[in-house]
Amino acid sequence: MPETLMEALIRLDAGFTRAMADQEFHTGLRDLLTHYAGRPTPLTFCPNLSERLALRVYLKREDLLHGGAHKLNNTLGQVLLARSMGKTRIIAETGAGQHGVATAIAGARLGLPVEVYMGEVDIRRQALNVSRMELLGARVIPVASGTRTLKDAVNEALRDWVDRVEDTFYVLGSIVGPHPYPLMVRTFQSVIGEEARRQILEREGRLPDAIVACVGGGSNAIGIFHRFLEDEVRLIGVEAGGEGLETGKHGASLCAGSPGVLHGALSYLLQDEHGQVSDTHSIAAGLDYPGVGPELAHLRETGRVEAVSVTDRAAREAFGLLARTEGIVPAMESSHAIARLVEMAGELDRDSVVVVNLSGRGDKDVEAPGGTP
Amino acid sequence: MSRITGAFRGADGPLFIGYTVAGDPDPEESVRIAETVLDAGADILELGVPFSDPVADGPVIQRAGIRALAAGTTPPGVFGMVREIRKHSEKPIVLLTYYNPVYRRGLDRFSREAAAAGVDGILAVDLPLEEADRARECARKHDLDQILLAAPTTGDQRLSRIVNAASGFLYLVSRTGVTGTREDLPPDLRRLIGRVKARGSVPVAVGFGISQPDHVRACTAAGADAVIVGSGIVGLVERHLADPAAMHEVIHAYIRRMKGALGDKKE
Numbered sequence: 059m060p061e062t063l064m065e066a067l068i069r070l071d072a073g074f075t076r077a078m079a080d081q082e083f084h085t086g087l088r089d090l091l092t093h094y095a096g097r098p099t100p101l102t103f104c105p106n107l108s109e110r111l112a113l114r115v116y117l118k119r120e121d122l123l124h125g126g127a128h129k130l131n132n133t134l135g136q137v138l139l140a141r142s143m144g145k146t147r148i149i150a151e152t153g154a155g156q157h158g159v160a161t162a163i164a165g166a167r168l169g170l171p172v173e174v175y176m177g178e179v180d181i182r183r184q185a186l187n188v189s190r191m192e193l194l195g196a197r198v199i200p201v202a203s204g205t206r207t208l209k210d211a212v213n214e215a216l217r218d219w220v221d222r223v224e225d226t227f228y229v230l231g232s233i234v235g236p237h238p239y240p241l242m243v244r245t246f247q248s249v250i251g252e253e254a255r256r257q258i259l260e261r262e263g264r265l266p267d268a269i270v271a272c273v274g275g276g277s278n279a280i281g282i283f284h285r286f287l288e289d290e291v292r293l294i295g296v297e298a299g300g301e302g303l304e305t306g307k308h309g310a311s312l313c314a315g316s317p318g319v320l321h322g323a324l325s326y327l328l329q330d331e332h333g334q335v336s337d338t339h340s341i342a343a344g345l346d347y348p349g350v351g352p353e354l355a356h357l358r359e360t361g362r363v364e365a366v367s368v369t370d371r372a373a374r375e376a377f378g379l380l381a382r383t384e385g386i387v388p389a390m391e392s393s394h395a396i397a398r399l400v401e402m403a404g405e406l407d408r409d410s411v412v413v414v415n416l417s418g419r420g421d422k423d424v425e426a427p428g429g430t431p
Numbered sequence: 432m433s434r435i436t437g438a439f440r441g442a443d444g445p446l447f448i449g450y451t452v453a454g455d456p457d458p459e460e461s462v463r464i465a466e467t468v469l470d471a472g473a474d475i476l477e478l479g480v481p482f483s484d485p486v487a488d489g490p491v492i493q494r495a496g497i498r499a500l501a502a503g504t505t506p507p508g509v510f511g512m513v514r515e516i517r518k519h520s521e522k523p524i525v526l527l528t529y530y531n532p533v534y535r536r537g538l539d540r541f542s543r544e545a546a547a548a549g550v551d552g553i554l555a556v557d558l559p560l561e562e563a564d565r566a567r568e569c570a571r572k573h574d575l576d577q578i579l580l581a582a583p584t585t586g587d588q589r590l591s592r593i594v595n596a597a598s599g600f601l602y603l604v605s606r607t608g609v610t611g612t613r614e615d616l617p618p619d620l621r622r623l624i625g626r627v628k629a630r631g632s633v634p635v636a637v638g639f640g641i642s643q644p645d646h647v648r649a650c651t652a653a654g655a656d657a658v659i660v661g662s663g664i665v666g667l668v669e670r671h672l673a674d675p676a677a678m679h680e681v682i683h684a685y686i687r688r689m690k691g692a693l694g695d696k697k698e
Contacts, residue, residue: 059557059559060486060487060557060580060582061579061584061604062487062582062583062584062607062608063584064559064560064582064584064585065584065585065586065589066584203490204484209484213485213486216486220487220607221607221608221609222607223584224584224607316535317534318534318535319530319531319557320484320531321484321486322557324534327531329531331535332505332535332536333482333506333531333532333533334483334500334532335484335531
């Protein structure tokens with residue numbers, strides 16, 4: 059991280075630590091999550107898909123969270139924190155637009171102006187979310203640099219923050235970036251796994267055999283995995299295989315990356331031999347990112363989390379499959395997790411219990427499933 | 432004594448540090464541009480290693496990095512350019528880089544190769560003090576200065592640690608924000624420089640937003656030991672891409688003018 063931001067990060071760390079020790083902060087956040095955002099989200103058993111795959115399939119329904127994705131868990135927490143730290147302006151980056159929408163929602167509700175950086179390519183392929191952000195009173199700033207996708211939106215948000223570090227709070231949307239962001243985002247997203255663990259115990263009387271979540275930066279994955287880390291449950295992260303790992307057009311940093319430093323964190327990175335960050339590709343704008351959260355990289359290295367990838371094509375098929383079999387339209391990002399679930403059908407015993415984190419809903423992907431970048 | 436320290440000790444006034452992006456617009460031309468910058472009177476050359484995600488840079492240097500990468504610039508290529516420049520000049524050369532290209536090559540290997548090519552100091556712009564210990568060891572091992580950044584937002588305690596850890600010179604960021612030319616310098620520059628000077632004797636070089644002779648005068652009046660000019664030079668490269676002869680002429684004249692503003696220094 060550039061030196062200009064270091065004191066801000068130190069203060070953010072202190073502010074976050076203070077908030078975590080503050081009962082009032084927790085009460086305020088819990089109240090918002092319950093009465094505003096709609097937590098707890100259901101754990102839905104999928105009879106038709108279960109029958110078809112010979113598994114017992116449950117979906118953790120983050121698509122039903124206000125805003126349509128898990129992102130609001132984090133933005134409500136961070137914007138509350140921003141307010142408690144006396145910041146008067148919120149900035150954010152967004153890929154698919156879900157984090158941008160969630161930040162706009164939190165800003166509107168908590169009374170802080172929001173500006174969202176979004177790559178021009180993503181603005182085109184996720185137009186619905188651009189309109190939503192604007193309707194919610196946020197300003198969407200197009201990013202024309204680099205690959206004009208999520209990575210460049212992060213770059214531009216960081217440049218903005220360097221410029222206005224005194225009054226601005228940067229709401230980062232994933233478990234990436236400099237400390238304390240990976241820790242903070244995980245903390246706010248862990249509510250997913252807390253609920254899921256309780257819910258599956260109630261429904262099945264036992265823990266699931268596996269949990270599957272898509273991984274871009276990794277916030278929904280770590281959010282559902284975290285509470286299960288000590289359990290005997292397979293944790294499977296599904297990355298964007300794009301057109302196939304062998305083509306180089308993908309976003310699978312855990313599967314095909316190497317250690318590198320980007321956006322203030324040492325993690326797995328898609329890069330060339332000289333350390334230049336590679337262009338990525340995914341049908342899902344939210345997975346189109348060359349890095350991944352450092353904690354997931356660590357969990358992958360220790361073997362606790364399995365990392366796999368599925369192609370654009372498989373994700374697109376899973377998108378339609380879930381819609382037709384269960385009447386649920388998943389986000390193209392979450393469709394990657396469904397696609398992996400389908401592959402697992404033959405690998406697991408009949409009646410194995412699998413929970414898929416359905417991180418978001420797919421309205422944004424209906425017009426152009428697969429996007430037309 | 433390092434070449435950089437020697438340059439500061441031997442000077443009878445503030446120094447001029449010129450920044451160009453290695454490989455912009457292509458490796459050969461970029462060597463000639465660096466030579467022009469030095470011939471025109473820059474006391475220290477700062478050579479930027481292009482990176483795909485330069486979060487601390489404004490549009491001018493971002494575009495230069497894109498041109499340099501498109502022309503195939505790599506760290507070994509940059510070392511080659513340094514060797515070329517070394518044939519013409521004994522002035523100090525500092526590499527300004529983002530950390531990932533260094534990390535990817537290996538900190539020790541990068542430092543060793545840079546030193547062997549003739550580099551005198553390395554500044555990794557996104558490597559914070561907290562992570563800089565190993566880099567400092569490697570720099571020391573290979574007789575390189577480790578240049579560190581301080582910013583207006585840097586608090587007192589941290590500033591003391593940075594001043595203590597820096598060698599060669601301290602790169603003082605004049606203002607919050609990314610690199611790029613601006614109309615005015617911040618009014619509290621004197622106080623900022625004073626905060627650094629109160630903590631140690633490392634020379635203070637002020638950069639970010641310095642593009643006009645007036646800025647240079649303001650910096651030296653505020654107590655700077657050197658001024659760093661980057662986007663002003665890189666912008667001239669960009670504006671004269673089609674006419675290299677004119678480019679060299681304008682850059683030469685620009686640096687003479689900027690350097691002139693430093694005061695009555697012997698050439």
